[in-house]
Amino acid sequence: MSPVQNVPAFSILILMLCGILCLVLPRTASRRLADCAIALVAAGNIALLLYFLRGADAYIYSMGEIGAPFGNELRAGMLEAAVASLFSIITLLSLMGGRAHLRSDIGRQKVNLYYISTLFLLCSMLALVYTNDLFTAYVFVEINTITACGIVMSKEDGYTLAASMRYFIMSLVGSGLFLISICILYAVTGHLLMSNIQEGVAQLYAQGQYRAPLQVAIALMGVGLSLKSALWPFSSWLPDAHSSASASSSAMLSGLVLKSFIFLMVKIFYRVIGVGIMRSHAVLDLLLVFGILGMVMGSVNALFERDIKRLLAYSSIGQIGYIFCGIGLGTSAGVAAAMVQVAVHACTKAMLFCAAGGLMDASGGSKKFRDIEGAGRRDPYAGVAFIVGTLSMVGIPFFGGFITKLSLVQAAVTVGGWRNLLSILAIITSTILTAIYYINVLAIVFRAPETAPTKASEKLREEWKKQVRLDTEYEFAIILFIILNLTIGLQSDRLMQIITTGLSMFG
């Protein structure tokens, strides 16, 4: 039992503790505390990842000494460590990236509350990643919902409140369904710990009993978590929520929150219900079809958008579709592709949202394309970040997007029949559409001002250019983001290894 092994428990506890402390500390102190806490957690998780990389096997970490039925367990493997460290790094970077907006959007006195909800958000995400107990998972799902709505509501203008309320209600519906499915599982198998439930379910399937309740449980589980992670039919809340929130919060929401629920769904499917049953289970076809619809519909809607943040939100729906298409393929290669997309999309989308924040600063806070024209020239950091983001989204080698497309196509090609054809067609159309609207935005962002339509907007742009304040922290975050994306792109080989070994340890 090397000291590193208890990193998961410690990281959750530290985040809770700091969350509470922030309540009482003054503004600047709470800011520094939150940053340190997140940095510490990130370091811990990276150490854990290195530990696993040196060849250790996944282990169960039981909380306290109480026995099985009542005690609580965490399970840590290479995949969990990697995802957790990624989440924490991105949260840190998003906070730093969106700092300027926090000041202007949230106002002085409420900043502490913002830090509290961020910390608790990260704590709940790490818990979802590590937990091995269904009920704990439900508890942290609830915490996650509340804190996510919290960081959305923090912006306090009429439109955001309406959007967050809509987001809150839809999430509660999702977690409600999730709770019902847990109750059914508990009623049927009598256990709450994932490993025990798995044995129970395996027995039931073997004896052929309770087939219907199990199906219903899986269905509710699927719908609940899809709703939380914005799979296409259930994603109508996402565009308003993510676009109206402030830069850092939308980065966290799009990048991390959605992914945590997906990670939970994968864990439940493979650890609770078991690989054998899931391989040929009908829910995967549904996930594949809705995933494909999501890919296409997300991109189509993004094509017609004239507001940069809504465009990025719709693009998230599309990318989530990608992930579910990977899961829906049913093979381990498919899930690996999904996991790669989780990692890559997290980094890219967070960076894009921060860059969008920067562009909005450089064009007087407006999100409309008309005003953003030439913003890339005024705020070069945001411009370059946007270029890297677009290249990755389009799938140019050397960038993250390429490896996702590569792995997904590899997975799709090995699967035979209609799945193969449908997914390939979807990939082609979504790549084209993504390329169109991203490069369209790129063209607008970098269009030389001379061709802008009116004289008046000429003068306006001049003052905006003067307004751009030098914000070192924001630039530092953008640079880090770009480095993170490039490393993911270049080190994609090692990332692939981590994910595949992680998955093999997963079951």
Add this chain to the structure above:
Amino acid sequence: MNGIGILIAIAIPILGGAFVPLLDFGSRRARESYVMAIVLAASVYTLSLLASGQGTSFVLYHLTSTIDITFRIDRYGSIFALLVSVLWPLASLYAFEYMSHLHKKNRFFGFYTMCFGITLGVAFAGNFITMYLFYELLTLVTVPLITHEGTREAKVAGVKYLVYSIAGATAAFIGMIAVLSHGGSLEFDVIGLGSAATPENRRLFDLAFLFMFFGFGVKSAVWPLHGWLPTAGVAPTPVTALLHAVAVVKSGVFAIGRVVYFTYDAGYLDGSFVQKVGLLFSAFTIIYGTVMAWKEMHFKKRLAYSTVSNLSYIVFAFLLVTPSGLEAGLLHMIFHGVMKIALFFVAGAVMHQSGRIYVTELRGFGKAMPVSIAVFTVASLALTGIPPLCGFLSKFAIAEAAVEESTPFAYFGIAALLISAIFTAAYLLTICIRAYFPPADFEPWSLKSVKEANWYMTLPLVLLAAAIILLGCFPGPLMRFIGGVVPAAFPGL
């Protein structure tokens, strides 16, 4: 000279081009000399590489366990590199003068020079992934060149070009991955599918081939996917001349050649269903291209459609999957590049000097712009296939290869060749007639304002005309250089 030389050859124009928009040049002269220096350095270096560095390869980066970015100079790639590196300096010289009255020159020349490096990347790519990388970058770099003039028309053309290219690239990418995942090797020095081509996954390899054929077919303007080429005619002439006659479209055809000869081999493709499909589509495009060229009265659109048809010459030759077919295709690739760039330059010169874009407005230009129209006549005679000039040679080689193949599809190809020769004569020579022999009641003073372009434009024209004539009469060394490809592509022979 180890592999690093290849990287340098590619890096000089890309980095050089990237810096152009950033440096602010005092005068036009400074920018031109800088750009010309970069381009000349790159092409001279590449030519020296071609001479000495045959066969060296260099692994830049291991992307994943099975895939890495490698560069290799093999005879097939060096032919394309030769064409590009010879024509780029000429095109740049031409572009300096042409762009004199257009705005945003820095940005234009930046992308223009980067494009040179990326095309070299396509030529020297060692395996499919590297070629795909540079293929995609080529699209992204050329989009701003097309939308350079900023008019609504240019933007529509840019988006259309982007959509077609991205769709094509993705389809090719999927085909490539299908081959990779089923055991085929993507390396270009491993010829053919070898053991992987077992009967049961034959259908999948056929499907993959079709995906790749039509994927790369977008750039080489095969019939259903050619829509973007004529609309891209609105771009400034150096772009249409160099990219849409030489670099971009030829990279599409070059990629199809890689697929046919290096990923699949003659054994697999000869007589197969996909070969028939390919031959049929390319032969039909030959006819479609020339007929549309005859129908189009807009000068550059007419030349664009003529490019559509001539590219399918090369695709048709490649798909014959015989050594003579490969040689014929490469020969036409080079000759068509030279001829078509000359024609586009003349079109550009006419447009630059007199602003006339329609073919019917060229009456009496024979006297007004003697040099340009003379070069135009030489180039159109060559393209029509009049013997001493180079056009005939490649047309003859393709026809010979088709006759050797002697299958119904090959004969349909020959018929297409002849029909297109007739239409080429129709839509090019009528322009020469209008230019040289205006009707009796034509007042020469109406062209008083039109003078011959200055030496920036006429020098490349004259050099190209000389090249057309010399290549036509003394193709010996070039044909031997191309002959070297056969042992690489056909290890069995």
Add this chain to the structure above:
Amino acid sequence: MTNAVTLLTISDGLSIQFASDGLGRIFLCLDTVMWILAAIYASKYKEHMKKPKQFFVFFGLTYLMLAALSMAANYLTMYLCFEFMTLLSMPMVLNDGTMESIAAARKYLMYSIFGATLGLLGFFFSAYYGTSAVFVSGGVLDAAKTAGKEGTLLVTAFISIVGFGAKAGLFPLHAWLPTAHPVAPAPASAVLSGVITKAGVLCILRIVYQVYGAAFLSGTWVQTALIVLALITVFMGSMMAYGEDLLKKRLAYSTVSQVSYVLFGVFTMNPAAVLGALLHVVYHSIIKDCLFFGAGAVIFTNHKEYVSQLRGMGKKMPVTYGCFTICSLGLIGIPPFAGFLSKWYLATGSLSEGLPVLSWLGPAVLLLSALLTAGYLLPISIQGFFPGEGEKEAEGKEAPGRMLFSMLVLAAATVLLGIFAQPLSDVMQQIAGGLF
């Protein structure tokens, strides 16, 4: 073709070679003589032209190409010279610069290039299936390679012959002749129909006898199809000429029909018929040039284009009309003059070849066309010399000296070659024999 001179070797299979053989020599002498006379004629006619300088430039260049064509030793050189001859002779047609002449020139160019391209098809196949690039009497096809491929080779032979037939005014592609001639200046149309159509005939001769070989083609459906085409052209040409009022267009249609006499002889692939064909080549060039010179003289001096306007001109232009009448009689085939002998050999050759129906139908059509030729040529001379006393006095003066000189030379040639034809027919006999 022995001792070919190689001007330029492009690649192993392709080279531009020249060699002089019997056939080539006939055509070269013919071109040279006709060109000299046309030049003399044009030196006076140029006052009537708008751009004489441009005319003479292309006049000379076309001669150069024609000479090269007759000396061409392989298919490639022949095709090259053929294309350039078209390109260089086209400006002569649009010399007047009227919109109509430009349209006619474009039509001429397009038909010839269409024909040449079809001819190219023959080149592709013969280059592959043939043994030697140089023309060899009796055909170059390599028996081993063409074992299974006769069908396709016959098709290509038919297409390339019809292609080159475009220049010789063979039926499907003859339409450019009647449009190009009325607008071209007289010396140009004289040379165009007298000599340049013969270039097409020369190419067809080379292809039939020295690329595919008479043995390969005779007796096949290609031969029958080609003879039928030739006969259709013979009949159609003379029929259209019979009804045409514009003098030069009438002569153009007559060219269409007369050149198909030659083609009929070539396609019957019989030594006597070929002899007749070669003779007719010479005779037709001489006669037709003289007729066109006559027509040109009438236009030059009295600006009258239509036949109906020429009543009674014979009295005013005795020499012109004299030559015109002699040549018309020659063309109709009245014995003492030149035309008769070639018709004689054509008919006897065709009959002795013994093709099922065509052997007698051929001569019948030839004679019918001769009758029609009489129908459209004699009235001109008759109305010229014997207008009938009722008509008013036609005004007009005789053509200038240099024009008359050319016409007189040609008329004399018609008479002399008609009567003392033996030396000429011996030479032709020897050459025709050599082809088989």
Add this chain to the structure above:
Amino acid sequence: MDLCGFTMSFTTAGIHGLYAVMACFMWFVSLAFSLEYMHHYKHKAQYYAFMLATFGATAGVFLSADLLTTFVFFEIMSFTSYVLVIHDESKGAMRAGETYLAVAVIGGMVMLMGLFLLYDLTGTLKIAELADACAPYAGSGRLYAAAVCMLVGFGAKAGMFPLHIWLPKAHPVAPAPASALLSGILTKAGIYGALIICCRMLAGDEHWAAAILAIGAVTMFLGAFLAVFSSNLKKTLACSSVSQIGFITVGIGIACLTNNLSEMASKGTVLHMVNHSLIKLLLFSCAGVVYMNLHKLALSDVRGWGRNKPLLGLYFAIGALTISGVPGTSGYISKTLLHESIVEVIEEMEHAGEAVWMLKGLEWIFLISGGLTFAYMSRLFFCLFIRKNRAEEVQKGYNNKMHPYMNVLSASVIALPAAAMLCIGAVYWQHHYYTWTNLKGSLTSLAIGGLLCLLLKGKDLKELKFDLEDQVYRPVLLKGLVPLLAGIASILTGLGDNFVRMLQGGLLRQIQPHEERFSPMDWLRGRRFAQRWQEIRMDVLDSANSLSFGLLMAVLGLCVFLIYLVRN
């Protein structure tokens, strides 16, 4: 001697020589006569040039030893004689010349075709070798084809039935000496050819002989019939030529039938040819004299002119008597020979038991046409020399013989042929010609003639309305055949051009500058429902963002999940 690219051979053997001499004699007489005749004519130089040229050509035709040489001179003769026909360029002359030339050229072409077929069949055209060259192909169709073609050629020149139309028109318009030669010698050239065909190539072929006899009979009767009804002096003589040619054709037919064995037939034919030439020379000269003085030829005008011109009357009488075959004249001898040859053949055939009625009919037609000949000749003689002109003063004008109507030279020259005929008659004055059977034949025809002459005396017969050429040949040829062929030719010529024009109009239509190409997107954008779609989309978007829509979609998704999972 090889000329025109092949060897021309000449011979003076047998009939060739005879007719060459005849040609010389005829030309001598007519030229001498035309000295005076042409005295006040225009284009004299042209007339004499072409007379000599025609003489040369005709001599060539007769002297040629092989058919090719014959054809060469035949063509030259046609064209040179054409100029003689249209000598005075009057409207009638031009039209007649046109017909003459057309028949000549068509005849020439068809004969050439015959020569081709013959040459192809036998390999030789030498007249001497023809007989045994054609023997092996006796009944073959190709030989018949060749023979028919050649017969058309020669028959056209001779004036046989279907192609005789030019004779009645050409002679009246030609100057008298020329028309004398035309009907005297040129027709004989045609007969010369026919002779070669029948007696050399197809001697002894019944079918061929029957055909020739039929043509001969028709020509004979038709000629005579037309002559009786013609009201123009020269036209009557021309028609009589046609009829006499018919007689000679019958003779040839008989010779061919008897395979040259019947000596009477061949001698009769030759003699009759000679007689006819001389008669026509004489008669046309007389007509020439009449025209020379009166410049009129219609019988009604010329009536009674010769009453006080005994010399002319004598010449005309000699001619008339000889041609009618009155016993004692050379005409009688040749006609009797022909008649007897027919009778001989009839007896022979009767003896052999074959059907003879056809030949009997022929004999009767022979006699009737002989009678008709006598009738129209006597009508001419009476009209010219016996009857008085209806108008008194015209008759008075004719009577006062103030200036000589023909000078001494022409008088003596005309005397020559008359004298020649008389001495021929005398030479053959042997008895056996005058046996009763021979006499019976000629007397019966004379009786018929006399009877007819009495019947028609005094009445002025009007011209025949029916004219074979205008009613039949010209309409069929010019109005029917030529437009049809011209239609076909123009369709063929237009084929290429129309195809190209159709292509350029349709498939290959060039897009003119500034022509808006139809682009589906713009079309859609402009349509009314495009705006409508815009509004719909805005509403959909707004509602899509509402919560209720979100919940609705969630519920739908849940239902799909449940249904799908429970089902399988």
